[in-house]
Amino acid sequence: MTFIEQFKKIMQDAMPAFLANPFIKDCEAGRIDARALYTYIYQDNIYLDVYLPLFSKGLDNFGIDSESLRQFEGDQETEPHLMLQKLADEKNPAAKATITKEWLPATTGYLKHIQDSQKEGDFIFLCSLAACPYVYGYLTEKMIESGQIKKGNPFYPWFDFYKGTDGQLTVDFMKVLEEEADKVDEEMQSRGLTAFYQAVQFENDFFAQSLEKEG
Ligand SMILES: Cc1ncc(C[n+]2csc(CCO)c2C)c(N)n1
Secondary structure, eight states: OOHHHHHHHHHHHHHHHHHTOHHHHHHHHTOOOHHHHHHHHHHHHHHHHHHHHHHHHHHHTTTOOOHHHHHHHHHTTHHHHHHHHHHHHHHOGGGGGGSOOSOOHHHHHHHHHHHHHHHHOHHHHHHHHHHHHHHHHHHHHHHHHTTSSOTTSTTHHHHHHHOOSOSHHHHHHHHHHHHHHHHSOHHHHHHHHHHHHHHHHHHHHHHHHTTOOOO
């Protein structure tokens, strides 16, 4: 298996956990939990404020220059957030006032994981950054392909926005990962896969935490 095939395998193995995630199950059922959506958007803005500059740095380390990257940095995911916000606004705008303004555990944990990976070196750092585009591209593509998310589902536009691991950014990213994996030893490759695996788990926890009520 190539290095990237091993990424794919990790994601395939994680799919049942994503599909059992209450946030994803709500999407599948077309159920709109306004508070969960406002919480997700709020936490995602915190996450992106830290993630996007790191992402940019991680790609710069390997000379990956991508137009879609600059676009992502520019708009901070405004479009998909607006899609979810519209659903929440239509359902129950009052829920917005009830969300927590704290940094939730998966937000903090995920960002710490990426920062710790950065300290381990450029290759491990890149592997930890890869889950963000890969998980969203893969999960949304598979759920549309399988009919779990159909046209007419209120979340369809959000899934459609992200679907595909074949976008230029992800393609460039994976190509560099494959090339760099060839230059490091087996131990480093295995640490890279672990860093990716852990980031994938954080992606799942990140969705789930939006529905968890405050302690
Ligand atoms: C927790 C979390 N994970 C992934 C994304 C999706 N996303 C954010 S930036 C980007 C492109 C570069 O990776 C993508 C696909 C998100 N919004 N929030």
